[in-house]
Amino acid sequence: MQTDVVVMAAGKGTRMKSKLPKVLHRLGGRALVVHVIDTAARVSARRVVVITGHGASEVEAHLSIPSSAGGTFGLENGAPAAAAPELSFVRQEPQLGTGHAVQQAMPALADDGVTLVLSGDVPLTEPATLQALLDVCDGQHLALLTLTMPDPTGYGRIERNAAGDVQAIVEHKDATDAQRQITEIYSGIMAVPTAKLRAWLARLDNKNAQGEYYLTDVVKFAVADGCAVRAHRITDAVQVAGVNSPLQLAELERAYQRRCAEQLLTQGVRLADPARFDLRGSLTCGQDVDIDINAVFEGRVVLGDGVRIGANCCIANAVIEAGAVIHPYTHIDGEKLGVKVGPGALIGPFARLRPGADLGPEVHIGNFVEVKNSTLAAGAKANHLAYLGDATVGERVNYGAGSITANYDGANKHRTVIEADVHVGSNCVLVAPVTIGAGGTVGGGSTITKSTAPGSLSVARGKQVSIANWARPAKKKPA
Ligand code: UD1
Ligand code: CA
16 A cells, blocks of 8 residues: 655744754754655655645745755665655644644545654654554554653653553643553654544544644544554654754764764774764765764765775765875865765865866875866876866876966956976966966966966066175164
């Protein structure tokens, strides 16, 4: 039977104390609700209906950008998402409770399916857990995901009869003292045959301590109708933990990062310290990859065999090929164009690679060197304090300390071409558009405005004047 997912995301999230709608706060680099939608895709949901309310237009706009909702996140060894589910939105205004929220979604759901109810602020449920819940539901039963908690304060309690069959979910505020002793709680996640859900939701009322329409009241109706209620009890609280405050968000962020780090370690990636590793996107690693402390990976990053990442590097949207070494404190962000670092290249420390940096094999980029939208062919080196922007750099070029490509005339960007085997001295300015011919040399301190012939030496600076025995002006002695 087909699965349709309802994601409750209308709540205010007052305790976040933020202008941003709660479900758009980020965990591992993407919005909480995007984690939930991605999980829905991984249980092959047919459609996902997101119930919005507070900040509805912001949430809807965020999820309507294809790159924010889709794409692969986390580590790519998990079950790949099947075809993206069809995504739609319904608004719940005002918010009269979780039952009222799901009522708003019913017109978007077909009776031939099972409805899986999720919350937009519960990001770390494993697809396998939801699949197990769907199996328990089996297209005909009411299946509840439950958990035993040492301190169940605030949660709905799972009330069972003497035979152990679930009879009801009793909200904390409505519970008697005896019911409050129950430690098995409802996680907020259930799977229900949609036709039955529709009938039960029509019977909800708000005669309870909070004056709300409780989704959890469907349990009573299921029992009354003789429909089996099955609890799928798990032990991993992180999987059903919701985010209500910055503290909870930070705790779940650590749990998520721990999970990612453990997966990488299991794959054979060597992390100097799994507690000092952050992945805010997807990371694919080859064999014998070493990652030192405090590395932050964002967007889509691929590390080839034997790559070493030094301490305190930020690396986003980049492909780093086999054997390359990224020394400490290097900042790489390919944004949309991407960055490529070729095999055996040495980058940093303190280097900056920007969008469109495309470095060939064995390229060296040293400290305080910035590269943007430039290709460097095999063996090219820029080792100190330099800028290469909109440049095409040939094989074995040596680009001196302090040299820059002046690529911007105030209105347009122009290219600099430095052909193979050129040596550019220190502190040169190459005013684009300009080509330095193959094998040529540019003397230190030159400002080059005209292209140079292959094999030539070009010097473009004031000629040195030396005055012998020159007496420096001296201060007058006070009279
Ligand atoms: C709910 C359950 C409770 C369970 C707990 C687990 C009910 C009545 N109670 O409690 O049994 O133990 O979750 O966390 O369902 N939301 C809306 N519209 C609304 C109200 C809520 O979209 O009108 C959304 C919230 O944004 C949130 C989710 O539904 O994402 C759950 O709401 P919340 O208020 O946290 O549920 P509780 O009442 O705490
Ligand atoms: Ca709550």
